Amino acid sequence: MDKTEHNRAAGQEKFRKPASRGLVQLYAALLYNANLKGFIDGHIYAGDLKAVCVPGLNCYSCPGAVASCPLGALQNALNAAGHTAPWYVLGMLALFGVILGRTICGWICPLGFIQEILHKIPTPKIRKSGGTRKLSYLKYGVLAVFVIALPLIYGVGKGIILPGFCKYICPAGTLEGAVGILQNPVNSSSFFQLKALFTSKWVIMLMIGLACVFCYRSFCRFICPLGAIYGFFNRFALAGVKVNPDRCNSCGQCVMKCPMDVRHVGDHECISCGKCISACAQGAIAFKCGKITLQGPEIGRNADPPSTIQKRKKNGRIAWSIAIAVLVFAVGWFNVIEPVVSKANSSAAAMPMEAETANALGLAVGTEIGSLAPDFSTELLSGETFRLSEHRGQVVIINFWAVTCAPCIQELPYYEQLKTAYPDVEILAVHHKAGAKNAKAFLADKGWDHLDFALDSKEKGILPLLNASDAMPQTIILNKQGAVTYNAQAPLSYNQLEELYKAALTDKTGAPTAEKESIIPKPTAETAAKPFALAGIGLPSNKAVYSVTVVDQNAHPVAGVMLAFCTDTACRNSDYSDENGKITMMLEPDQYHVQVVDLPDGFDGAEEPELYMGPESGEATLTVTRK
Amino acid sequence: MTRRRAFLIVQSVLCALAAGLLAAAALSLYFDGAAKQAEGEIFYAMYTREKVEEKLRPILPLLLGSLGMTCGGLILGVRDENLDKPARDDRLLRDLGSIRDRAVHQTAAPKELTLRAAILSLAAVLIIAGILNGGLEEVLAKGAAICMECVGLG
Structure with missing residues (x-):
């Protein structure tokens, strides 16, 4: 109305x-x-x-x-x-x-x-x-x-x-x-x-x-x-709403009815919405692209002749037909054809040897937490070749970064710091091949000598093989056996990185003894999707520290002892005791029954077969008998 | 007050309330998380899907109500009657006399045509220079990965 x-x-x-x-x-x-x-x-x-x-x-x-x-x-x-x-x-x-x-x-x-x-x-x-x-x-x-x-x-x-x-x-x-x-x-x-x-x-x-x-x-x-x-x-x-000065009587209806803050038709605020065309009683305004009129006055004084309007409508229908065909093609290309072509071009696949190793360890090959990471080799910027399987026995951290990604750039120095503090860790930083020139220029004066940098293509190589995300930075951490203990797209602080490294260091997923002796809770789809709710990895927020010192009858520390921390439903194997006989575990607060899993030669068992540790973190001493 | 006016006011309140509650939900999650992190829980997640869903649940009826009113209003043709009144801008009204001269004309002046051709040529030169100096690759590198800071994730 x-x-x-x-x-x-x-x-x-x-x-x-x-x-x-x-x-x-x-x-x-x-x-x-x-x-x-x-x-x-x-x-x-x-x-x-x-x-x-x-x-x-x-x-x-x-x-x-x-x-x-x-x-x-x-x-x-x-x-x-x-x-x-x-x-x-x-x-x-x-x-x-x-x-x-x-x-x-x-x-x-x-x-x-x-x-x-x-x-x-x-x-x-x-x-x-x-x-x-x-x-x-x-x-x-x-x-x-x-x-x-x-x-x-x-x-x-x-x-x-x-x-x-x-x-x-x-x-x-x-x-x-x-x-x-x-x-x-x-x-x-x-x-x-x-x-x-x-x-x-x-x-x-x-x-x-x-x-x-x-x-x-x-x-x-x-x-x-x-x-x-x-x-x-x-x-x-070239395109825009334009005025015929011979018809314009400066009534100002165009400007007053325009919802944008224009002073005159076609100025820097004009978005060519065309409302002024219908507001102009003089038929002085048209939407033009060069000499072609896309929309002109169709009613009232100075309206375009019916034949012109009909011709314009016919051209419009042709343009729409072409446009719809383009859209259908684009939707078909991006959703059906392009994925098939990309998949066919991708050479990413786990090496056969890796499948055998995974079978032997009872793990699946993949990048989900608890899976064995697929093996790969890549050429580093230094010219050397990095092969993942050669780093079994080390914790390996793979970081996906980009020079255009601010959180990645902020995070990279922490990896250098970690490598300096813990020389045993292997860190591989992977950059997309696109933007390689800028990545190299960026790294030139950084002096990050401890990190291994590689360039990789999104279609072939490490990125698809490790199912790298579109979001960066992404970090994948592998334990000594090559099993994934962390995989998430999130920038990490140094403290978080150190905690995750330590957790991977003590993680036993894929370890031969673990396969025989313990029941490791497998990650569910839900926990696998959450970067910090990692199956079996200690987290400071909800974990307690349990420390056991293993000694012999003469109170001398014993190295090379493996223990199992068992609740009513599951056991977690520890790492081997160090030269001070020390074993430290980060576990969910619970009542743990600690058992000996493995002893070095010359020992035949614990003096006290029953050792319990309470829900609060604590320390205990376990005495094993030297033969 | 007419029924139309009452409808518009209720709808305005609903819109403002919905936006305010959505903002408050985010702020509440953020401040809760910040407090936990300040207590030393460095891995504490401020946002999770479950937390977000929990916060959105009470707001959902309001959003649906607002959407229902919007649909109803559009069907019934309820709109602000002042919308089509002329603009309230004194300076604009003073300038109306010069509209004809200052508007962009259908027949471009030779100066404008020259400038258009110059900009078009410059654009072509810049694009070619950019392709040669790696600018194209730079755009691809940025676009091929999620820009975490751009979308507010990082």
Whole structure:
């Protein structure tokens, strides 16, 4: 009813709403996120198309995303500007800008689409005013500070990766990326990484969403730096809403009815939504791409002739047919054809010898906790070859990192520190082959001589073999037998890393004696998905320390004794006692019956066959009899 | 107060309440976790799927109620009657006279055409230079893995 009154006021008999815009927005959102299987399997698309940016704001960590976000790519490029000039991303932005300008915001930005849907929620609305117009300049500040200054200052000046806008503000990252990843049970372990950053971004996203309900495209108008960039090109853009000055009578209906903070049609705030076309009683406004009219005045004075309108509609139908065919092809390619082709090209498989070893140990080959990690060999940056099976008898830590990943960079020094403190540990840091040049440049002056660095392809080699996640950093820890004791995508502190290393050091999964003597609780699907609820690995939060000193009749310490700590339902074998006769176990607080499992030659058993230790941690002495 | 106005106000309250409760749920999980970690439990997980589900359960009826009202409002055509009134911006109203001259015209001026061609050429040159200097590979490396800090996970 209101709409009719408004149109009468504008001097029009009927109101023609540009309904096709919503369909185009939906189409663009689907095309950008054509990797629909990503939402089901919980993995992002990592193919070569990710080297290309889409024009709109669409998080490249969204499981459905098939190409990169231009704003994220720009921040990343500015971060890396110290060693690689950001020409490519700047060129892409200039290309999108000069062809489409802010038409991208109005027609093919998924976040713009979401904002418009939120604004449809029936509530009182805040109309544009002098206040909102002033606020619209905020986005230029966001662009200058969060997109340009922070990445440049931290990246070039300090060598720290900081995509300021993505990290602190971007609601697309939280909604499409974080929620998109977390909604899938496969990624349950990602919940463990959520801390202050996620909490703040979640609250920011909700506030922006709420603002969009009451105020049209609040994010787009006041915050979006991508819109600010495209706004610079709007005046010269090939496509956009444009005015015929011969028909215009400066009535101002176009500007007053425009929901954006424009001063005139086509200025830096104009998103070419086309509302002004139907608001103009003079038929002076048309949506054009060069000389081609995509949408023109169809009703009222100066309306286009019916034959032109019919021709335009016919062309529109042809364009839609082509567009739908492209979408069908994209969905088919990313969800059906591409996975099959990738699988066929992948050479990842466990070596046959590893399967035999695993059978002998009673373990499955895999990367789940409690499985035997598949063997592999890879060439290190130092030129040497690393073969996993050659490191049996050592705790091995495999870390997947990327030079573009800030948490990875923060975490790497802890591995160097660990290796310095515990020289027996073997640490292999694996980087994706893409970005190898930057990785090498990054490592050149770090002096991390204790770590082994390797480059690997995502399609062939270690990454698929160890089922490496899309999320980085990921760390896999193997015990001395090569069994996985920890596998999670989470940055670790030094204390956490040290605790996990010590736990792997005492873990007996896959040990021959363990197979015969003890019942090791196998991880369930639920515990395997949780990085810190590891089967059989001591954790400070819910474990107690049990220490036993093994001595002979003369109170001399005895080395080489293995004990079993048994409850009513299961036993855990210890490591062999050291030269001080000491055995330390981190176990769930319980009543333990301690038994001798293995003795060195010259001993024939314990003096006291029954040794019990209580639920609280404690120390005890066990005397064994020397023959 | 008209029924329409009452509907819009109730819907506004529901929206604000839903957003507030969702934010409060996250903050509550965070502060609980931070307290545990401060006590020395370095592996304590602030968020788990179970904890999140538990926090969301009481908010769900409110979200569904809000969604129901939204659907009802859209079907009944309930909307803010002030929405289509002209903008309240004095400066805008003063500038209306110059709209015709300042708007982007359908026939681009030669200067604009030259600038457009120049930017288009520059963009092409930049893209080629970027491909040659490894910029393409850089974008791929970033896009091929989940950007933990970008999505708020890391």
